[in-house]
Amino acid sequence: MIDLYYWGTPNGQKIAIALEEMGLEYQVFPINILENDQFQPDFLKISPNNKIPAIVDQDGPNHEPISIFESGAILQYLGRKTGLFYPTNEQKRVEVEQWLMWQMGGFGPMLGQNHHFSQFAKEKIPYAIERYIGETKRLYTVLEQQLVGQDYVAGEYSIADMAIFPWLLRHEWQSINLDDFPNIKAYIARIKQRPAVQKALSI
Structure with a gap:
């Protein structure tokens, strides 16, 4: 299960698209940036740059949880994890x-x-x-x-x-x-x- 910390911006949408395209199981945790949810301490532990999106993969490397912020890094991680939409060549x-x-x-x-x-x-x-x-x-x-x-x-x-x-x-x-x-x-x-x-x- 992947926890997606999300708001409906282009940066948030790109990760939702990747999760759907790759067929990964995920749950959405809304981060209302209009109400400054991104500055809450619990979220800052996951995304220290106080930006969405961020994810927590409960089944990360060595089957241990891993949190990732920055949408480009998330896309690369998901591509490596699944072997989809990110060539190995x-x-x-x-x-x-x-x-x-x-x-x-x-x-x-x-x-x-x-x-x-x-x-x-x-x-x-x-x-x-x-x-x-x-x-x-x-x-x-x-x-x-x-x-x-x-x-x-x-x-x-x-x-x-x-x-x-x-x-x-x-x-x-x-x-x-x-x-x-x-x-x-x-x-x-x-x-x-x-x-x-x-x-x-x-x-």
């Missing part, structure tokens, strides 16, 4: 990992800043809005090009796609017109058709 694994790190280091943080300054900031700062919308469009262009001639970012469906996909669902917040990115538009539709993804997004 080194060349293929590197391809997956570089796109996973692209999401973790750029696509998620930059789109998150876009959301903040465009949607939630009490003061609208034109420079910040322009900067992060511009960087969002640049990153979408990178992804659009990567999807030329292939269905998924690393060839086969992988944990990298699970990481990227939920951030695309908020394209309207990001001032993105999907008609400008036909490969991404098809990519979203393709992943949305997966039953495991549909189940995860229904949480």
